[in-house]
Amino acid sequence: MRKYDPLAKYLEEHPGGYCTLTFHEVEGIIGTTLPDSARKPGNYEAWWANDETHSQASGWMRAGWKTDGQPDLARQQVRFVRSDRDNGTPRSGGNGRSQVIVRNLDADVVANLKRKAQREGRSLERVLRVILTRAARPERAELIAEADRIRAMTPGQLDDSVALLREDRDSR
Helix, strand or coil: CCCCHHHHHHHHHCCCCEEEEEHHHHHHHHCCCCCHHHCCCCCHHHHCCCCCCCHHHHHHHHCCEEECCCCECCCCEEEEEECHHHCCCCCCCCCCCCCCCCCCCCHHHHHHHHHHHHHHCCCHHHHHHHHHHHHCCCCHHHHHHHHHHHHHCCCCCCCCHHHHHHHHHHCC
């Protein structure tokens, strides 16, 4: 795990469109102190910049967040905002992301999903993402058909390895 992965995970599971954290809160999330360059006038702008070549920024950007570009040194805090990269444009690594809006859900269904999310210590969005991902997995019949297709590409019957081993051993 990279140093700033816990911050990326925290932001990924944070509900809403923005998140303001004190530097102390960020340190609590990542489990270590921030470097001096995150606090020093003249340096901090670059440290909090949305530059994917910096390890800290690549983490929050992969999670779909950006800083607003103006950390408050007096209050020792930074504001993160959800980036528009969650709208289907590829993230680093080439994974396209899309959004789905589901209307007219029964209120009891939504309440049950919210309780499930709370029990698991996750956001509702994260729980829904897991449920939908599992539901979209190929069915058993599709997997068997794919295995049969691959097996059909194997030329002829394979020899019994026991007989081949015995033949090799006897030849010595």
